[in-house]
Amino acid sequence: MPELPDVEGFRRFFARHAQGRRVIRVTAPDPQVLRGTSVQGLGRALHGRRFAAPRRHGKWLFAPTDDGPVVALHFGMSGRLEWSSDGSGRHRHDRLVFVLDTGELRVSSMRKLGGAWLARHERDLADITGPLGPDAKTATREQLAGLLAERRGGVKSALMDQAVVAGPGNLVVDETLWRARVHPARPAASLSADELAAIHRSLREVLEGAVPRGRVPRDDDWLTGVRDVADPRCPRCGAAVRSDTVAGRSTRWCPDCQPETA
Ligand SMILES: [Zn+2]
Known part of the structure; x- marks a missing residue:
């Protein structure tokens, strides 16, 4: 998509x-x-x-x-x-x-x-x-933190909402949260300043890696790279990657790197 x-x-x-x-x-x-x-x-x-x-x-x-x-x-x-x-x-x-x-x-x-x-x-x-948030490629940390802090739902749902930040889809969001070590179901309003900074930094990194290639890469050291393999393992720690529906979308995360409660 x-x-x-x-x-x-x-x-x-x-x-x-x-x-x-x-x-x-x-x-x-x-x-x-x-x-x-x-x-x-x-x-x-x-x-x-x-x-x-x-x-x-x-x-x-x-x-x-x-x-x-x-x-x-x-x-x-x-x-x-x-x-x-x-x-x-x-x-x-x-x-x-x-x-x-x-x-x-x-x-x-x-x-x-x-x-x-x-x-x-x-x-x-x-x-x-319709309403569009700032483009994800240029959104500042302050903008993103402010927009997430106002949200009631989970962080994945917030990042998928184009009125909050425009551009991310399912792969970009999963990859961003995995890099930022934030569980996709965490309430957006509960994120610490450090976590918000990590999300902003990770989003930038994901886009910097993906935009020149015109797609989200399926590299071995990306979560996307193990998305559709049998028995996927976290490229960072080797734990079994979890898969479930979050924010209405098929979601992957690492239970060790992204614990449910921070
Ligand atoms: Zn991990």
């Missing part, structure tokens, strides 16, 4: 292929991905315009054009971008296609895509995204 590092990879991909390129037309093999607009509406708004530099906030990708409309993309469960310079190789999972003067940028998704929206102006984006 695309999280901040994946969407950062999509941003780079979009910039490499589509930035500065002119839109010839838009097709939507799956019109259901279009939210609040139609393929005709999107095509009319974008026709003849050039894409400017794309931006990311959390898991959102914003693709502004040179003078006005902005396409907002959310990749949902399994969305991704594809490029074809000669228009060949269409795939049945292609949901939305931007036909540019140099080739086709395709939004593809095996499962349901989050969606594509059209904002007439930058100022309309907040209505589309």
Whole structure:
């Protein structure tokens, strides 16, 4: 499921292929991905315009054009971008296609895509995204500590909430809490200043390791690396990794490194 590092990879991909390129037309093999607009509406708004530099906030990708409309993309469960310079190789999972003067940028998704929206102006984006916290890549320690301290629920649930901090998903959060040695069900409001600092530092480390690769790495010394193996062991201490549903999501943690009560 695309999280901040994946969407950062999509941003780079979009910039490499589509930035500065002119839109010839838009097709939507799956019109259901279009939210609040139609393929005709999107095509009319974008026709003849050039894409400017794309931006990311959390898991959102914003693709502004040179003078006005902005396409907002959310990749949902399994969305991704594809490029074809000669228009060949269409795939049945292609949901939305931007036909540019140099080739086709395709939004593809095996499962349901989050969606594509059209904002007439930058100022309309907040209505589309709903409340978003600061981006996880740049959130300061004070911001994060303040946001977590106000929360009633568990720390994993808080970190997954895009209105608290934008970008983390299931893998980033599990990895962050494992590095910070904090149990995922700990009440967010009960965290000590040291634990909050560790969470902020760990989140930074996880993103610094993951963003350049455009995904959360499955390295041997990452918790993600043992996520789906039989009999997973903590890469740090060797204890058997625990697995259960926390905050409604399949969660992994080390019972030795992340005791339930600090
Ligand atoms: Zn451990």
